[in-house]
Amino acid sequence: MKGSTLVLGQIGGREIAALMVDGQLDELALELPTLSPGAILRGHAGRQMKGQGGLFVTLPDGQRGFLRQTRGIAPGQPLLVQVSGVAEPGKAPPLSLKLALRGRHAVLTPGAPGLNISRAIREPETRTQLEELAAQVMAGADAELGLILRSVCAEADPDAVAQEAAELRALAEAIAADLQGAPELLLDPPGPRDIAWRDWPLPDQTDDAPDALDRHGVMAALDSLLRAEVPLPGGASMVIEPTRALVAVDVNTGNDNGPAAGLKAGIAAARELPRQLRLRGLGGQVVVDFGPCPKKDRHVVEQLLRKGFRGEGAETVLAGWTTLGNFELQRRRDRLPLADWMQAGGGA
Numbered sequence: 001m002k003g004s005t006l007v008l009g010q011i012g013g014r015e016i017a018a019l020m021v022d023g024q025l026d027e028l029a030l031e032l033p034t035l036s037p038g039a040i041l042r043g044h045a046g047r048q049m050k051g052q053g054g055l056f057v058t059l060p061d062g063q064r065g066f067l068r069q070t071r072g073i074a075p076g077q078p079l080l081v082q083v084s085g086v087a088e089p090g091k092a093p094p095l096s097l098k099l100a101l102r103g104r105h106a107v108l109t110p111g112a113p114g115l116n117i118s119r120a121i122r123e124p125e126t127r128t129q130l131e132e133l134a135a136q137v138m139a140g141a142d143a144e145l146g147l148i149l150r151s152v153c154a155e156a157d158p159d160a161v162a163q164e165a166a167e168l169r170a171l172a173e174a175i176a177a178d179l180q181g182a183p184e185l186l187l188d189p190p191g192p193r194d195i196a197w198r199d200w201p202l203p204d205q206t207d208d209a210p211d212a213l214d215r216h217g218v219m220a221a222l223d224s225l226l227r228a229e230v231p232l233p234g235g236a237s238m239v240i241e242p243t244r245a246l247v248a249v250d251v252n253t254g255n256d257n258g259p260a261a262g263l264k265a266g267i268a269a270a271r272e273l274p275r276q277l278r279l280r281g282l283g284g285q286v287v288v289d290f291g292p293c294p295k296k297d298r299h300v301v302e303q304l305l306r307k308g309f310r311g312e313g314a315e316t317v318l319a320g321w322t323t324l325g326n327f328e329l330q331r332r333r334d335r336l337p338l339a340d341w342m343q344a345g346g347g348a
Contacts, residue, residue, distance in 0.1 A: 006196055007216045008208035012345030017192035018218045019200050025221035027200050028279050029192035030341050032086070035063060035093050037334060038102070039083045040175060040187035043095075047075045057081055057095055060183045065095040078179050080110075083189065086283075086333045101172050101187070104198045105153050106165040108172040109146035120151035133158055137165045145172060225280050225338055232272060236265035240276060242337065246285040249273065253291060262292035263300065270304035274312055281341070283314065283333035289326050302327070 004026075007018045019027035035041075043057040043065065054068040057079060067073075067081060080099060087093040101108040115134040117127050130149050138147050147169070153161050175186050190198060213219050224230075228239050235254035240247065251269045253261040269290065277286065290301060298321060305327070309316040312331075319328040336344075 001216070003204040004201065005216055006200070006203040006206040007212045007218050008193060008196075008206065009210075009213040009218070011213070011342070014341075014345050015192045016213070016218075017196040018213070018216075018221075019196065019203060020216050020218065020221075023217060025218065025225075025279060026275075027196070028338070029195040030281075030335060030338070031192055032189065032336055032341075034185065034189070035059070035065070035083055035087070036189040036336075037083050037085055038187075038189040039185060040099060040101075041065075041081055041083075042178065042181060042184045042186055043079050043081055044183060045073045045075055045077045045079055048073075056092060058183055060185055064092045066092040067095045067097070069097050078181070080175065080179060080186070086281075086336050088333070099172075099175070101168045101175075102190075102198060103164045103168050105150055105156055105161040106168055107148040107150065108165075108168040109148065110172050110176055111144055112146045113144050114146045116146070116148045118149060118151040118153070121149075121154045123154070126154055129158070130161075133162055134165070137162055137169060141169060142173070142176070145169070145176075222338070222342070225276075226342065230272065230276055232265065232268040234264055234268060236261075236268055238265075238269045238273070240280065240282070242282055242339075246287055247277070247282050249286060249288040251288065251290045262290070263294070263297045266290040266293045266297075266301040267304060270301045271308060273305070274308035274316075277331055278312060278314070279338065281333075281335045281337040283331040286329045286331060287322075287326050288329075293325075305329070 001023045004019060004021045007020055009016055015031040017029040018025055041059050043059045046056040046058060048055045048070050054066055055070050055073065056064045057067050059065055065081065065083065079097065081095040081097060082099045083093050084096040085094040098112065099110045115131065115138060117130050121127055121130065130153055134147050134149055147165060149161065178186060207216065228241050230238050230240060232238060235256055236252060237254060238249055238251045240249050251265050253265045293301065306318060309318065314334040315332040317330040319330065321327055
């Protein structure tokens with residue numbers, strides 16, 4: 001099916017949003033527990049943990065989060081914190097003192113002052129108009145409150161941009177004024193629908209019918225993502241296997257025994273790997289064995305990796321080639337792995 005469709009539905013009573021582009025799954029958002037990325041809470045600081053470089057923060061309902069920023073924080077001090085990532089099994093969710101209230105057009109940044117326009121907007125006249133709009137919205141705001149206008153503002157209705165930014169400012173100011181009191185959830189994390197509206201391209205159509213997940217091929221795509229082996233063009237494949245310490249990726253050339261087989265398989269894997277890691281929800285250390293690929297050709301594979309990860313939402317650091325010929329990278333964990341999410345809800 002040509003075009004893009006936002007497919008909304010539920011699996012095991014939990015919401016899911018999927019963006020299908022030309023019949024292929026391109027984006028995926030899953031309903032996570034309350035303490036998931038984006039949630040803002042009031043908590044109380046614990047004592048610094050010697051040797052761990054951080055402290056635990058008491059959160060609502062007896063929950064705890066882990067904060068690495070400890071300078072100037074006293075035990076028992078009330079804090080405004082935001083969940084910044086997904087907790088690893090058996091660990092507390094990571095927290096940050098750097099709050100960000102994100103909308104489709106704007107991001108409000110308490111404690112990070114300044115009016116900033118996305119670098120992707122290069123037209124001088126457009127930048128000037130947005131700078132004036134930002135100044136109007138933030139007139140009289142606290143000096144420590146910042147505003148970022150996102151790249152979609154270039155094509156957006158200025159009134160819609162101003163309205164959203166003003167609403168986010170009011171919300172940020174209300175949260176900043178709510179420091180005192182018992183631990184409390186102050187801002188819910190974004191749900192799948194929110195993420196789709198906020199971060200994804202606007203679709204050609206939206207389908208939330210009861211059978212939409214099956215009819216648009218979302219369930220079949222999820223089944224494929226739960227398998228370790230990923231078919232690649234030309235008969236090659238790669239196997240993606242998460243372990244406790246890292247994610248191991250093995251690239252295979254298949255039945256192609258030609259002199260360029262390794263390079264062709266590596267190119268195909270480099271193009272597909274960013275999408276696979278994103279949709280599978282995999283992060284942390286990733287080690288890729290691209291197989292037989294002459295050293296003189298490695299730069300081709302690396303360039304494709306850098307291009308593929310450049311547009312990814314999760315921060316990714318490409319460490320480069322090891323002495324054994326593998327490629328290492330680090331990807332921030334931005335949500336629960338798909339396999340864990342499906343297993344927790346009794347899914348496929």
